[in-house]
Amino acid sequence: MYRMHMSTNNLIKGSLQTIILKLLEENERMYGYEITQRVKELTEGEIKITEGALYPALHKLEAEGLLTTEIQQVDNRVRKYYSLTKDGQKEVSAKMSELQSFVGHLQRILDPEWKPGLA
């Protein structure tokens, strides 16, 4: 089980930014921990975003101007929420088609008989 998680996490590394952008497109605003939990929930625990990869990716997207942040007091602490900027919203579709095209190519390599649209 541990080995499977490890290999899944390695596979997910290159797609992390796309996952974050897509989640934020659907959820308007999210904080770091919430993103990890949402991914875990959607994949029934099969994919776990590690904190080691999540925060550098969030900060990078923020620095690139694709994400904006909002600080809010929650209980007795401060929470940083991330949301998409206008550039980020445009980038989601570009990143999504890039990833979908990659998955399609990968599918063709793994199964040369496979054609898009076929189950």
Next chain:
Amino acid sequence: MRHLTDIELQEVRKEITRKEISSAEILMEIYDHYISHLQEFPEEEFNEQLFELDQKFTYAYCHALQAKFKKAAHADISKTQWQVLRSYFCLGRWMYFVGFLAMAIYLSTYFQTVEEAKLIILLPFILLFGFQLYYGYQSYKHMKPIRQNFKGIGIPIQSSLAGFFENRASLPGMFIYAFISFPALFFNWEPTKVIAPQVAAVFTVLITLYALSLIEVWKIKSKTALV
């Protein structure tokens, strides 16, 4: 989800303090991550979960995250200031700017003494000083809850962006220090003596523009960051 007890919260703070994080942005994010995670588990699992979190947020990881964040934040501010200046200079504003510059140069021809030239060059510093005071107060207000949570840890907690604004605000001061402190270079040297008041006027306009762009960047960043 449950609320952590005071003893548990103290334990969390103690563990995070060991990482010696000085960036308020990183500190608040890690602290929130710890609390959000630990709240999901019953009291009996607290120590085990805290230990697991500590294995993920190691000292080295936190410091690498902090260094990368500072670097990215500084690059972002420089980029924003440049964008502010570029967007400011559309055609209509170029005309305003040239007009303002011409007016300043014209007024400088009435300067009688070196002191008058020095005085005019100091004017934008009133703006920068006022900005520093206001910015300092706002930064203090934003930082208060984080400092309260980590009171007495012995590490000065500061916003990663704060140092950058302080440096940028004091940059023209260092440059003008030379102008004010070594007037002989500008006012007594034959080739520059005649144009010294005009040079002072041009500097005044440029520093005002620089100060305004910095204030504009702060206004943008203060909406989303701890400054």
